[in-house]
Amino acid sequence: MGRKPCCSKEGLNKGAWTAKEDMLLTEYIKEHGEGTGWRSLPKKAGLLRCGKSCRLRWVNYLKPGLKRGSFTSEEDDLIVRLYNLLGSRWSLIAGRIHGRTDNDIKNYWNTHLLKKLKAEGNEPRRHESLAKQTRRRTNASSQNNKKTKEKKKKGKIENGSNIEEREQVAKKTEEQWHMQDAVQAVSPNNHNFTSSSSSQDGTSNAASTSEVNLEENDSIGIYEKFQVIDELLLDDNCLLPINQCIEFNTESHMMLKEIYEEYFKLVS
DNA sequence: AACATTGACAACCGCGTATTA
């Protein structure tokens, strides 16, 4: 069962790559291509490195077409805009900037751009760490699985039944992630979005309220307001389409739509 | 000249997801 054991790191080189190692790796990939499996590559290429290290060296340094040297102001601008839209999804950002790797951009962001933006007083809002987001999604999905299992146990969901309900939940969950990403693109100083929840303690239940009023409410910060929406959307008791659960005012709705569209253009 | 600090970036680590047996 399962795969062969992972490579032992004993006796393998670590740290900076030598010119000889670079040459061996480059020659091997030129001859055999990239898709032959990183794990077995070092042995075949005569390298005392783990596959992970080889992949990183190739992708970030040796791969043809990589740009070296300083970033242009156009690249700076693009990185900032993409960060505002996508957060620290460096691989996605790198995908939009020809010749730059995710590692390049990440380093450049942390050592140059962030300082530059801070100095200009344009410090970007810190996005929730992806690890945290992932944990939240995993928890949500595992909780949903738990609930589904419990319902199955109780006979509430039978084969072939409640398909519509489950589709709605799935669709709603997907919409929630898109919504969350779009909302994160908004600058902290931008208060054009106005929202409030019918429940101030954040434990809204859309199934019972069926409507969330998103009018102005200064007592809750904009991100806290959207947090409420997040929670609402995570609640699989809410089986209504999102536009029936939440009402945006026209201005907010248009802005969200614009960001949402740009986000998808960038991602696709 | 010697040491400390800072900046830049290459490389590693750990985690989540995809894939495979």
Added chain:
DNA sequence: GTAATACGCGGTTGTCAATGT
């Protein structure tokens, strides 16, 4: 269906050169 492993990604650390004291 499950467990084990490979892969890819973001976050962090390590290292070395440049600069300051």
